[in-house]
Amino acid sequence: MKKYFGCVLILTLALFVLVPSVALCQGSIKVGIILPATGEKAKFGEIEKKSFEMALEEINAAGGINGKKLEFLYEDDTGRPDVARSAAEKLLTKDEVVMLGGGYGSSETFAIAGVAQQNRVPFLVNTGSDNKITEMKWDYVFRLNQPVSAYPEALESFMTDVVKPQSVAILYENTNFGSSGSKEFQQSCEKLKLKVVMNEGYQSGGVDFKPLLVQVKQRNPDVVYMISYLMDASLLMKQSMELKLSPKIFVGGGAGFTLPEFVQNADKAANMVYSATLWYQTLPYPGAKEYYDKFVARNNMPTEYHGAEAYSSAYVIADALKRAKSSAPDDVRESLTKTDMMTVFGPVKFVAYDKMTNQNKLPTYLVQWIDGKLELVWPKETAAKPYVYPIDWQKVWK
Amino acid sequence: MEMFIQTLVAGILIGGVYALIGLGMTLIMGVMRIINLAHGQLMMVAMYITFVFYEFLGLDPYYCLLIAPPALFLLGAAIQKYLLDPLLKIDSIIPQNQILMTVGIGMVLTETIRFIFHSDYKSVKTSYSSATFMIGSISWNVPMLVAFGLAVLITAGLFFFLLKTDTGKSVRATAQNKDAAMILGINAEWITQLTYGLGAAMAAAGGTLLLPIYYLFPDVGGPFTLKAFIITVLGGMGSTVGAIFGGLVLGVAESLGATYISMALKDAVGMVIFVLVLVFLPGGLKALTKV
Numbered sequence: 001m002k003k004y005f006g007c008v009l010i011l012t013l014a015l016f017v018l019v020p021s022v023a024l025c026q027g028s029i030k031v032g033i034i035l036p037a038t039g040e041k042a043k044f045g046e047i048e049k050k051s052f053e054m055a056l057e058e059i060n061a062a063g064g065i066n067g068k069k070l071e072f073l074y075e076d077d078t079g080r081p082d083v084a085r086s087a088a089e090k091l092l093t094k095d096e097v098v099m100l101g102g103g104y105g106s107s108e109t110f111a112i113a114g115v116a117q118q119n120r121v122p123f124l125v126n127t128g129s130d131n132k133i134t135e136m137k138w139d140y141v142f143r144l145n146q147p148v149s150a151y152p153e154a155l156e157s158f159m160t161d162v163v164k165p166q167s168v169a170i171l172y173e174n175t176n177f178g179s180s181g182s183k184e185f186q187q188s189c190e191k192l193k194l195k196v197v198m199n200e201g202y203q204s205g206g207v208d209f210k211p212l213l214v215q216v217k218q219r220n221p222d223v224v225y226m227i228s229y230l231m232d233a234s235l236l237m238k239q240s241m242e243l244k245l246s247p248k249i250f251v252g253g254g255a256g257f258t259l260p261e262f263v264q265n266a267d268k269a270a271n272m273v274y275s276a277t278l279w280y281q282t283l284p285y286p287g288a289k290e291y292y293d294k295f296v297a298r299n300n301m302p303t304e305y306h307g308a309e310a311y312s313s314a315y316v317i318a319d320a321l322k323r324a325k326s327s328a329p330d331d332v333r334e335s336l337t338k339t340d341m342m343t344v345f346g347p348v349k350f351v352a353y354d355k356m357t358n359q360n361k362l363p364t365y366l367v368q369w370i371d372g373k374l375e376l377v378w379p380k381e382t383a384a385k386p387y388v389y390p391i392d393w394q395k396v397w398k
Numbered sequence: 399m400e401m402f403i404q405t406l407v408a409g410i411l412i413g414g415v416y417a418l419i420g421l422g423m424t425l426i427m428g429v430m431r432i433i434n435l436a437h438g439q440l441m442m443v444a445m446y447i448t449f450v451f452y453e454f455l456g457l458d459p460y461y462c463l464l465i466a467p468p469a470l471f472l473l474g475a476a477i478q479k480y481l482l483d484p485l486l487k488i489d490s491i492i493p494q495n496q497i498l499m500t501v502g503i504g505m506v507l508t509e510t511i512r513f514i515f516h517s518d519y520k521s522v523k524t525s526y527s528s529a530t531f532m533i534g535s536i537s538w539n540v541p542m543l544v545a546f547g548l549a550v551l552i553t554a555g556l557f558f559f560l561l562k563t564d565t566g567k568s569v570r571a572t573a574q575n576k577d578a579a580m581i582l583g584i585n586a587e588w589i590t591q592l593t594y595g596l597g598a599a600m601a602a603a604g605g606t607l608l609l610p611i612y613y614l615f616p617d618v619g620g621p622f623t624l625k626a627f628i629i630t631v632l633g634g635m636g637s638t639v640g641a642i643f644g645g646l647v648l649g650v651a652e653s654l655g656a657t658y659i660s661m662a663l664k665d666a667v668g669m670v671i672f673v674l675v676l677v678f679l680p681g682g683l684k685a686l687t688k689v
Contacts, residue, residue, distance in 0.1 A: 037517070038512065038517045038616075038617075039517065039617065040615075040617075042516075042517035042518070042615075043517075043518065043519065174662045200660070200661055200662075201660070201661065201662040202656075202661035202662055202664070203661070203662055203663075203664055203665055205621065206656075206661075206664060207412065207608075207611060207612050208408055208412055208653070208656075209661075210404065210405075210408045210537075210539075210653075211405055211408065211653055211656035211657035211661060211664075212656065212657075212661045214401050214404050214405070214657065215401065215657070218401060230519060231519050231613050231615075234521070234613070235612075235613075238527075238528050241528055242528055242530040242537055242539055243530075243537050244532075244537070261518075261519065264521075265519070265521045265523075265613065267523060267527075267528075269528065
């Protein structure tokens with residue numbers, strides 16, 4: 001017994017040192033933010049993290065959460081669902097965050113949402129768009145951004161009013177984002193009486209999309225709709241240009257197609273390509289243009305809808321925490337349900353519609369790459385620049 | 399029919415580059431009897447070297463074929479001498495220790511590059527990056543054609559080295575029977591260093607040729623290590639001719655699989671071939687010939 005006495009004494013003393021130091025950190029409120037910092041989706045994670053950081057500075061400068069400092073603990077999900085799950089579990093059990101935020105890739109977001117619901121801690125999704133995430137009747141999961149089924153809304157009115165196509169080909173990356181997006185778009189096309197000549201998934205990270213694109217060329221659709229993350233989008237457009245595909249329009253489903261890196265990598269193959277988007281800096285939401293300008297000045301790179309989602313999400317989190325009765329998860333959840341505020345991304349209010357719950361309802365828009373810049377072209381009322389249609393691909397790609 | 403030819407063409411062209419990467423791994427496997435699991439990562443380092451020369455000196459990637467492979471040759475030889483050889487001298491040696499070491503080396507290379515360059519995607523834009531010409535209705539991608547041609551040249555160079563030069567014959571002798579080679583006066587230690595360097599240089603050449611077609615990020619090596627491994631097994635471990643055919647077979651199979659089965663299962667085709675070869679033809683293609 002005597003020889004263990006020393007050991008026990010040291011351990012007890014260590015405990016007495018640790019506990020007060022933990023208590024000293026009680027001054028701040030911790031929220032876990034899970035984003036892809038490395039891996040395929042790292043570029044998106046970077047834009048979102050920078051936006052979160054910018055918002056956090058502003059929130060804390062304005063007094064934080066009722067005087068207490070707000071702290072974001074960032075975890076890297078590397079773009080893989082299993083890592084996202086571990087990251088969520090670590091934040092909840094080890095760091096004991098009061099809620100979770102972030103969620104970029106749909107597959108990863110779905111995994112995190114499952115963990116959050118299981119542990120009964122609120123999770124505010126700001127980018128993962130698979131409809132399934134808010135269709136599970138998980139009352140601890142909230143979503144700020146539009147679901148993937150809403151992405152092509154502006155495209156649909158554009159097609160009906162301007163392009164009037166007969167046939168559509170859909171190409172999608174085969175994780176949750178692409179799979180659910182393609183299914184939803186197919187249904188919309190069928191409702192609009194458009195013939196879907198092709199609906200093919202692919203594994204992202206491929207070198208050669210020619211096997212797929214050769215089939216597209218053979219079937220000669222009027223519209224080619226592609227759902228991809230960044231590099232696949234660039235390669236798809238470059239190789240479509242090489243094969244001299246000539247549909248009436250190429251449209252991307254957001255994600256890779258709106259990043260500045262898309263036009264940097266695809267060069268002239270990106271020109272005149274349309275994309276769905278969830279936000280644009282000229283929209284009449286207070287603070288939208290200021291957010292864009294401040295981000296560009298601070299980081300020396302442009303931002304787009306992903307950044308706006310993250311920035312607004314930080315404010316929604318802060319607002320909910322301020323109104324919450326305490327920092328217990330159930331009180332935070334209660335406070336989130338009562339959210340009713342305006343952000344740079346648009347108004348935020350969580351409602352139930354279609355099959356979804358705790359979902360924010362917002363319109364989507366259509367942008368077009370014109371001479372290396374992303375312009376908002378549709379709907380007409382909010383357009384910043386006129387759209388370019390019809391398109392002579394031979395001229396564009398010379 | 400046109401779709402079939404287009405697919406075949408794409409498969410053969412990319413197969414040439416795959417073969418180059420596979421050749422490197424099979425060389426290393428033949429002489430050292432280990433699977434170099436850092437192979438893709440060595441290729442990745444070469445791609446970053448090529449990128450740096452392109453970005454800061456404006457040097458066309460193809461000229462970098464004179465820079466990156468020699469650089470990786472030196473790196474490979476150094477890795478063999480300072481990291482892998484010492485493991486041989488430790489008593490309880492099973493070759494598996496060296497394989498684990500290559501895994502570690504691969505991870506270190508990836509993370510070091512990530513630290514320097516971040517996870518951003520980088521790509522090289524040359525005037526011919528998206529150049530194609532049409533023969534009939536078949537589109538031929540110029541960079542891929544050039545890559546294939548250069549891959550053939552480099553492979554021919556390698557064969558000349560292995561068959562006609564003394565050093566090359568020493569490499570083959572060491573691969574066949576290390577102890578006998580040592581008895582005959584061949585400095586086996588130096589030959590293994592040379593071989594690892596040579597294998598790394600081949601991977602580097604493959605990477606440099608691939609850069610104008612694909613894009614670059616720190617994790618790009620992983621899938622190519624896997625492809626090299628499949629090619630090595632398919633061709634017969636240690637067989638250089640087998641690796642060439644293995645590379646072409648894999649390229650064509652992937653391409654045909656992508657077009658006729660499903661693009662989503664493209665990588666699965668390689669895996670299925672791998673399993674089939676292990677089950678039905680364990681010696682690889684080499685077992686079908688006497689080479």
